[in-house]
Amino acid sequence: MTSAPYLLETRDLKKYFGGLYATNGVDVKVAPGEIRCLIGPNGAGKSTLFKLILGTYEPTGGTILFDGEDITHLRSHSRVQRGLSIKFQVPGIFHALSVEQNLRIALQRAVAPAARNDEIERLLVLLDLAHQRTELAGNLSHGQQQWLEIGMAIACRPKLLLLDEPTAGMSPEETFKTGELVKRLNAEGMTVVVIEHDMTFVRQIATRVTVLHFGKIFDEGTLDDIVKNEDVVRIYLGKA
Amino acid sequence: MEILYQAFGLFYQFADAFAFLVLCGLGLAIIFGMMGVINLAHGEFIMCGAYVTVLSARAGAPLPLAMLLGTLAAGVVGLILERLIIRRLYHRLFDSIVVTWALSLIATQGMLIVAGPSIEGLKTPFGSFQLGELSYSTYRAVLPLIALLLLAGVYLLFMHTRFGIRARATIENADMARALGTNTSRIYSLTFSLGAALAGLTGALYAPTITAVPTMGQAFIVQSFVTVVVGGADVLLGVAPAAAVLGLIQSTLTATSGQLIGQIGLLVTVIIVVRVLPKGISGWFLRRDR
Amino acid sequence: MRNLTSLLEGPQTMGRGPIFWSAFAAVVLAAAALPAFASAFTVTNVAFFLVWVFMALGLSLLWGYTGILSFGQTAFFGLAGYAYGVASINFGDSAILGWVSVVIALALPALFAALLGYLMFYGGVRDVFVGIVTLSVTLVFETFMAQTAGPEWTIGSARLNGFNGMSGMPPLMLRFGEHEILFDGPPFFWLALALLVLVYLGLRMLANSSFGNVLVAIRENPDRAEMLGYNVRLYQLIVFVIGSVLAAMSGVLYTLWGSYITPSSMGLTAAALPIIWVAAGGRKDLTATVISTVALLWVSQTLAIYGSQYALVLMGFILLFVVMFAPEGFVVTSVKAIGTKLQRRKAMTVSRKPS
Numbered sequence: 001m002t003s004a005p006y007l008l009e010t011r012d013l014k015k016y017f018g019g020l021y022a023t024n025g026v027d028v029k030v031a032p033g034e035i036r037c038l039i040g041p042n043g044a045g046k047s048t049l050f051k052l053i054l055g056t057y058e059p060t061g062g063t064i065l066f067d068g069e070d071i072t073h074l075r076s077h078s079r080v081q082r083g084l085s086i087k088f089q090v091p092g093i094f095h096a097l098s099v100e101q102n103l104r105i106a107l108q109r110a111v112a113p114a115a116r117n118d119e120i121e122r123l124l125v126l127l128d129l130a131h132q133r134t135e136l137a138g139n140l141s142h143g144q145q146q147w148l149e150i151g152m153a154i155a156c157r158p159k160l161l162l163l164d165e166p167t168a169g170m171s172p173e174e175t176f177k178t179g180e181l182v183k184r185l186n187a188e189g190m191t192v193v194v195i196e197h198d199m200t201f202v203r204q205i206a207t208r209v210t211v212l213h214f215g216k217i218f219d220e221g222t223l224d225d226i227v228k229n230e231d232v233v234r235i236y237l238g239k240a
Numbered sequence: 241m242e243i244l245y246q247a248f249g250l251f252y253q254f255a256d257a258f259a260f261l262v263l264c265g266l267g268l269a270i271i272f273g274m275m276g277v278i279n280l281a282h283g284e285f286i287m288c289g290a291y292v293t294v295l296s297a298r299a300g301a302p303l304p305l306a307m308l309l310g311t312l313a314a315g316v317v318g319l320i321l322e323r324l325i326i327r328r329l330y331h332r333l334f335d336s337i338v339v340t341w342a343l344s345l346i347a348t349q350g351m352l353i354v355a356g357p358s359i360e361g362l363k364t365p366f367g368s369f370q371l372g373e374l375s376y377s378t379y380r381a382v383l384p385l386i387a388l389l390l391l392a393g394v395y396l397l398f399m400h401t402r403f404g405i406r407a408r409a410t411i412e413n414a415d416m417a418r419a420l421g422t423n424t425s426r427i428y429s430l431t432f433s434l435g436a437a438l439a440g441l442t443g444a445l446y447a448p449t450i451t452a453v454p455t456m457g458q459a460f461i462v463q464s465f466v467t468v469v470v471g472g473a474d475v476l477l478g479v480a481p482a483a484a485v486l487g488l489i490q491s492t493l494t495a496t497s498g499q500l501i502g503q504i505g506l507l508v509t510v511i512i513v514v515r516v517l518p519k520g521i522s523g524w525f526l527r528r529d530r
Numbered sequence: 531m532r533n534l535t536s537l538l539e540g541p542q543t544m545g546r547g548p549i550f551w552s553a554f555a556a557v558v559l560a561a562a563a564l565p566a567f568a569s570a571f572t573v574t575n576v577a578f579f580l581v582w583v584f585m586a587l588g589l590s591l592l593w594g595y596t597g598i599l600s601f602g603q604t605a606f607f608g609l610a611g612y613a614y615g616v617a618s619i620n621f622g623d624s625a626i627l628g629w630v631s632v633v634i635a636l637a638l639p640a641l642f643a644a645l646l647g648y649l650m651f652y653g654g655v656r657d658v659f660v661g662i663v664t665l666s667v668t669l670v671f672e673t674f675m676a677q678t679a680g681p682e683w684t685i686g687s688a689r690l691n692g693f694n695g696m697s698g699m700p701p702l703m704l705r706f707g708e709h710e711i712l713f714d715g716p717p718f719f720w721l722a723l724a725l726l727v728l729v730y731l732g733l734r735m736l737a738n739s740s741f742g743n744v745l746v747a748i749r750e751n752p753d754r755a756e757m758l759g760y761n762v763r764l765y766q767l768i769v770f771v772i773g774s775v776l777a778a779m780s781g782v783l784y785t786l787w788g789s790y791i792t793p794s795s796m797g798l799t800a801a802a803l804p805i806i807w808v809a810a811g812g813r814k815d816l817t818a819t820v821i822s823t824v825a826l827l828w829v830s831q832t833l834a835i836y837g838s839q840y841a842l843v844l845m846g847f848i849l850l851f852v853v854m855f856a857p858e859g860f861v862v863t864s865v866k867a868i869g870t871k872l873q874r875r876k877a878m879t880v881s882r883k884p885s
Contacts, residue, residue, distance in 0.1 A: 054757065080759035092757070094750035101541055105747045108740045109759050156759065278658050280665075283798075328854065334599055337658060338805060339853045341601075345802050345846035349839040458798045462669045465662045500677050507670045511646070514663060515653035 004068030007032045007160055007191050008053070013062035015048055015215075022048035024215035025062070030160070035182065035192045037202045037223075040212035041235060046195045047089070049212070050162055054086055055079050067159065081109075085158035089165045089195075091145040093152065095138030099129055102137050102148060107155035119155070126181075127151040143174045150178070154185060161185065163194045167201055179204040211235075245374070252376055253495055255384035258487035262387040262479060263445060264460050265467025266394065267438030269479050272468055274411055274431040276333055277326070280340040282464055283457020284347035285436045289314045289443025290452045291355070297362050297447075307444035314440020319433040326432060327425065344457065351454035362448040383445060390438070391480050407431060466506050470513045472520020482520070485509075538731060540738030542595065542746060544815050544865055561723055565716035574787075577719040579827040580726050581783040586807045586823040587733055587816060588776030593805075594813030595737060596769045597749030599657070602664030604801045605671050606639040606774040610781030611791035612675065613638045615696040619688040625705045632702070635782045636775055643774030647767040668796045675793035695792030699785055713786065722783055726820075729776065733816050736772075745769060777804075799842060806849045812859025821861050 008030040015022045023045040030036050038046045051057045053064060055076040064072045071079050080086075094102050103120050111119050124130040127147045132140060137148055146166060153161060163182070167175040175198060182205050186192055196202050202209065202223060209226050211218040219225075219232050226232055268282045279285075293310035297303055321343060329336035366378035398404035409417040410427045418424045442460065450456065470486060471478025489509055494502035513520070539546040545554070565573045585603055592598045614635035621627035646667065650660055679692025690696060702713040702721075713721050736742055747755040748762055756762045785791045794800060811822025826845065833841035856863045 075761070076756045077759050077761045080757055086757050088754070088757075092751055092754040094747055094754065096750055097746060098541065101743070101746075105743045105755075106758050108743060113740075152754075152758065276658065278662055325850070325854065332857070333658070335853045335857060337599075337661065338809060339850060341802055341805065342846045342849035342853065345799065346843055346850070348799070349842040349846065352839040353837070353843065455798075458669065461798070462666050462673075465666050469659060469662055469666075500674065503670060503673055507666060510663065510666065511649050514655050514659065515649050 004065070006030060006065070007067055008193070009065040010049075010053070011063045011065070013049070013052055013064065014060045015045075015052055015057055016060045021045075021215045023052065023212075026212070026215070026217055028210060028217065030191060030193060032159075032191050033186070033189070033207075035186050035194065035205050035207045037206040037209045038193065038195045038212060039197070039199075039202065039209060040218070044212040045215040046212055047164065048215075050086070050164055050195065053079075053162065054084065080156075080158075083159035084162065085153040085156065085160070086162045087146075087149050087153040087164060087166055089168060091142075091149045093137045093145055093149050095136065097137060098134050099124070099137055099140070099148060100133045102152055103155060106152035110156040123151045123155060142169045143171070146170065146174075147178070147181075150181065154190065157190075159191060161190050161192045163192065163196075165195055165197065167196065167198055172200075175201055176204070249374055250491065250495060252381065253491040254487050256380055257491045257494075258483050259380075259384040259387040261463055261467045261483035261486055261490075262391060263383070263438075263442040264464040265471065265479050265483060266390060267435040267442065268464045269468045269471060270394070270438065271432055271435035273474060273478075274407065274435075275330065275336075275428055277336050277340070278465075278468075279432075279435065280337060280461075281321075281344040281347060281457075282340075282435075282439050283459075283461040284344045285314045285318060285439035285457075286443035286446075286460050287347070287351065287452070287454065287457045288317055289440030290447040290450075290456065291351070291359070291443075292440070293444040293447040294359060294362055294452050298360070303362070303365060303448070307441070307447070310444035310447065311437050311441040314443065315433045315437030318436020318439075319429060321436075322429050322432040327428070330428070348454050348457065355454065358451055358453040361451045364448045377449075379448065386445065387483075390441075403427075403430065462503075463506070466510050468520075469510055470520055472517070474520075478520055537735045537738060539734075540742075542737040542742050543734050543817065544862070545817050558723070558727055562720065565719060570715060573716055573719050575831065577722050578787055578831075579824045580719075580722040581787050582780055582804075582807075582827060583726055583820055583823045584729060584783070585777040585780035585804050586819050587729060588773035589804045589808045590813050590816055590819040591733060591737070591745075591776070592769060592773040593808060594815070594819070595742065595749060596745045596766065597752075598766060598770060598773075599661040600664045600770070600773065601661040601801055601805065602666070602668035603773065603777040603804050604796045605664065605668035606643060606777040607781035607784070607800075608668070608671055608675070608791065608793070608796035609639045609642060610635045610778035611785040611795060612690070612696065614782045614785045615699050615791055616685045616688040616690075618699045619696075620686040623700050625703045625710075628700065628702045632782055635785075636778050639778035639781070640771055640775050643771045644767065647770035647774075651763040651766045651770070665798075665801060668801050669798060672793045672796040675796070693793060695790060695794075697790045699789045701789070702786060718786065725779070725783075729779070730816060730820060737816065741765075802849075803845065806845050810848055810852050810860055812862030814858070815862050818859055818861035818865075822859065 006029045008028065010026050010028045013023055013026045026045070026049060028049070038049070040046055048057065052059050055071075055074060059072065062072075063070055066079065066082060066084060069082070071082065074082075094105065097105070100120060103123050104116065107119055107123070108116060121130075124133055127150070129140075129144060129148060129151070132144065137145065140148060146169070150163070150166060153163075166182075167178050170178065179201055182192055182194070192205075194202075194205070206223050208221065209223050210220045211226060211232050213235055218235070219229050267285065268279055271277055271279050289310035291310075292313040293306045296306035296309045301309065325339060325343070326336055329339055364377060364379050366382070368375045368377050369381075370376075398408060406417065406422045407427050409420070409422060410424045414424050417427075466486060467479060467482050471482035486506055486509060489505050490502045493505040535551075561576070564576060568576075585607055589600065589603050592600050592603075614631050617631035617634045618628055621631055646664075649655075650663060655663060675690065676693045678690035679694070681689070683690040683692070688696065701718070704711045704713075711717055737745070744755060744760050744765055747758070747760070748765055752762050781791070781795075784795070807823040807826050808819050810826060811820075812818035826848070830838075830841040830845065833844060852859060858866070
């Protein structure tokens, strides 16, 4: 179905805040099937790039192509309907609703009514939340909230999953489990782009790594290539 | 000469509308800018100021003193209500707004029970002056000057006093201000009280020109909302230009098509402004793209 | 049957199972039988209570379910009342044209709500500002109508009559050949009751549907809802129109009830009342809204013999008290308290059994 060589492509994407360049001409190309990790020091423009891709920000210039289609000026929900999905940095779940209800809201758009209950069961098991189904989402532990939101983000089977620091606040064990989950989703055909600081996690999952610095792409390649670049090590890895 | 008189007439109407909008909006805007709370009892603080002014003046106080008392009374009531009620709801913004509506209802209807449908008014001071065919109230001609002085006063207060600096720090980032040793809850109290006092002053200033009735707040509240919505969240930048723009629209429409059209014109302007500049005029000045 | 209850019950509404529905049926039947044993005065009074519930349900849907704080539902109430008045007075005593007037009186506020809602939600007006804009609209409507005292404010044969309000609308009627039902007294009461039952059940189904799920999602976290692929603005707009049509239903029924509509029905005090009814019962539940609206109207009317201001002061204090001490509303809070008590008792009897 996909005719474009890249699932996601940004061309000369720019976002200025006043005189500040948050992203200053970014060309990212993500092929179907990748797990791409975006790394870079704080303020490098990673989150801004996500917000541009999602339509939270209107870009100052440049274009965004998704699956060959220009989505630069679409509203967020239309982008999501085309197969984009996001897990926010701070879990964006519906705190006052039950876990089950959270998942139902996430999947009802794309799943036929008859199949919804089965799909919710499948997700609850996948997310290890089967015992918490009637619990209010706001009462879950932080790690569980993160997982619930990942569950909500994948409930519509997106083509491209964006994860903004999915392991923030997680224990090493939970982080590892999250990595395995991402790899499993990827094996099922989902392309993933991750903003991440935890290099162990990046090593666990990344097929390619993009380094952003001062709103531009600084380097790109496999993680092994990246760590060989002394400049990258200097600006980023050295500090980590 | 005739043209000059006409021009003065128009300018007078504009200045009158401008003064009314500034005086209405300022107290509301200060509270809103500070804590995001739209004080729906704003009109009742105005009523409070007017009643205290009228009653003290009739009890023999000279008018300026009576007005001062009206202002202070509203400020004190505001302070008490903030301490007792509003403060407990800061973490629930919608609820804190709804609660001010409850206060408004209690104040209006309670006043009807206590003081009856209306009280005897005051005479408008200073008489009038004549230009061309028309005569103008001198008192109402002074109000725009007072409005300008108040704007300047509020500007100085927020830009050049310790309170103002701390208040602005609290607006910018309350947690940080608290960490740096500002007693933010005291800032909130004082701001709420200041907003209430400014409403009281509005009531006091207009007391000699209208009949004080318990439901009089309603006559002010639409103009107050309109000024704040058009002005946007930044008190210092928003109120004056909003009042100028709206005053111009209202006075022009009133002069050409009557008072009703003037009012409708305000509302239509608001809806257009809201559509074009959701963050108001001050948001457009600051134009900080998120 | 099972399918129907699954639509009527769900996480977004309180009350489920045979006990609840039996009680519901009992209340509806008892109400329907009211004209048989109560005085005409009582029937007219209860009809008056029912008239307002539609607006309260609309506000519950807007504020409680979707998180849209509309302070100006009375604008649609008044617009519908006046529209019905103007249309029906011009159409005269015709049976069919009376119903056409009803349609006009609902369509006009719906169109206006669509326009205003479009400007607000697609213009990025959020949260508090929606409250201010809607409240300003209703207050300006009031001012506008209050200034229509002069004879130049006449539409066809209907005089708007300014401050004193419009009156003299003919009642609705149905004609089957020779037979004629005039919706006055008991028939009007039954009409209001039947409409209320339909609207209540319809809203329950709406709230528990996929659509209702999206509404609570928007209330809880609009950004997340948008990022799950829901067109948040469109949902807000649709709900705003639904809520406004419900307010308009109240407006039409009120105008029919008393053949009377005044500008003050759109004033600040009138606008506060729906907020109070909805907040007091529990804005996040339709049943709680119905119960508290009827109960508070009954209280207000009982107190009104001493003067309406006493009732209004009490309403103000009720709102103050609810917001401060029972923000979920009296009905919802007490149902939850009873629920946990029952659960505890159940747990105790269960744990006792083995010993």
